[in-house]
Amino acid sequence: MDREEKVDLRSDTVTRPSPGMREAMARATVGDDVFGEDPTINELEQRAAGMFGKEASLFVPSGTMANLLAALSQTRPGDTIILSEDSHPYNYESGNIALVAGVLTRTIRCRYGILSAEQIAANIVKTEDHHFSPTTIISIENTSNRGGGAIYPIETVAAIGVLARERGLKLHCDGARIFNAVVETGVTPVEYASHVDTISFCLSKGLGCPVGSLLLGDRATIWAAHRYRKMLGGGMRQAGILAAAGIYALDHNIERLREDHRRARVFRQELEGTPGLSFPMPSPTNMVYLQVADAREITHHLAEQGVLVHPAAADMIRVVFHLDVSDTELDLAVNAFRKALSTLGD
Numbered sequence: 001m002d003r004e005e006k007v008d009l010r011s012d013t014v015t016r017p018s019p020g021m022r023e024a025m026a027r028a029t030v031g032d033d034v035f036g037e038d039p040t041i042n043e044l045e046q047r048a049a050g051m052f053g054k055e056a057s058l059f060v061p062s063g064t065m066a067n068l069l070a071a072l073s074q075t076r077p078g079d080t081i082i083l084s085e086d087s088h089p090y091n092y093e094s095g096n097i098a099l100v101a102g103v104l105t106r107t108i109r110c111r112y113g114i115l116s117a118e119q120i121a122a123n124i125v126k127t128e129d130h131h132f133s134p135t136t137i138i139s140i141e142n143t144s145n146r147g148g149g150a151i152y153p154i155e156t157v158a159a160i161g162v163l164a165r166e167r168g169l170k171l172h173c174d175g176a177r178i179f180n181a182v183v184e185t186g187v188t189p190v191e192y193a194s195h196v197d198t199i200s201f202c203l204s205k206g207l208g209c210p211v212g213s214l215l216l217g218d219r220a221t222i223w224a225a226h227r228y229r230k231m232l233g234g235g236m237r238q239a240g241i242l243a244a245a246g247i248y249a250l251d252h253n254i255e256r257l258r259e260d261h262r263r264a265r266v267f268r269q270e271l272e273g274t275p276g277l278s279f280p281m282p283s284p285t286n287m288v289y290l291q292v293a294d295a296r297e298i299t300h301h302l303a304e305q306g307v308l309v310h311p312a313a314a315d316m317i318r319v320v321f322h323l324d325v326s327d328t329e330l331d332l333a334v335n336a337f338r339k340a341l342s343t344l345g346d
């Protein structure tokens, strides 16, 4: 525990590059990527496209930009995007779909952030009547952040893919944490990606990189996204240093996500039945949401004990396991929660 003696469970984005990753970054061969001349970025993009069975991929600074580029390159201003009411783009990307892509959001309330093909079908607008904004894209999130790290069943992804093709819609998967789904289910990245037009994934979450996401799709879509990335100021130069971290992460940090899932399960089991808290949703991957009377107060008590968590709502705390959390820190967190809850129960 070297983060100023804190156990940081606020998010899997707080991970810092390991010594091995830093070494890979220091050794990276680089060039000007705006000219397409950074060999390490080219290698990462080719590697990612191959892993997901897509024609092309684009290295971008963030998951937010990847989702935005997916919308920009597959819609026109005035179109409608369908997504879950709990989706990241709708809740946490600062309204960029509205402002930058000019696209209307049609959100659907669903359990754990997982949409069904039937729910989506009931919300599609396809008509010649110019009163209406046409639905042109669906966005699903796997795993679902606000859904407690819920995983889309592959049958559901397949059914949504069939629906999208039948109705002539594009389908994007915000796969910020797709590798958490991959290691938990054994469903391959190629299989998940085969049902969607575009998929993004983040290097800077459980995979432990400082920066970076990839957007994958067919050549034409990724070429369109490449132009929008430039427009948004996301054309990077010698960013092969960052891509080297990504290649390192793909080599070393995927399988170990299982460890984060195991720790999330143990954490939950240890606290199950503790007075003053309940678990509002399952925790199949690396996140645990805890319902408490006063999230801010508990968060404060935990911080005093060196444990940082995210108060996701007035009565909800989110805890996320990642590669900078060991078993010792897991124990510290469990004990800190017990103490905070018993103090408040007095």
Ligand SMILES: Cc1ncc(COP(=O)(O)O)c(C=O)c1O
Binding pocket: 013, 061, 062, 063, 064, 065, 067, 088, 089, 141, 143, 144, 145, 174, 176, 177, 202, 204, 213
């Ligand atoms: C599901 C999901 N999508 C997209 C993002 C955005 O990623 P970034 O923070 O790299 O913009 C996040 C970030 O937490 C996320 O959880």
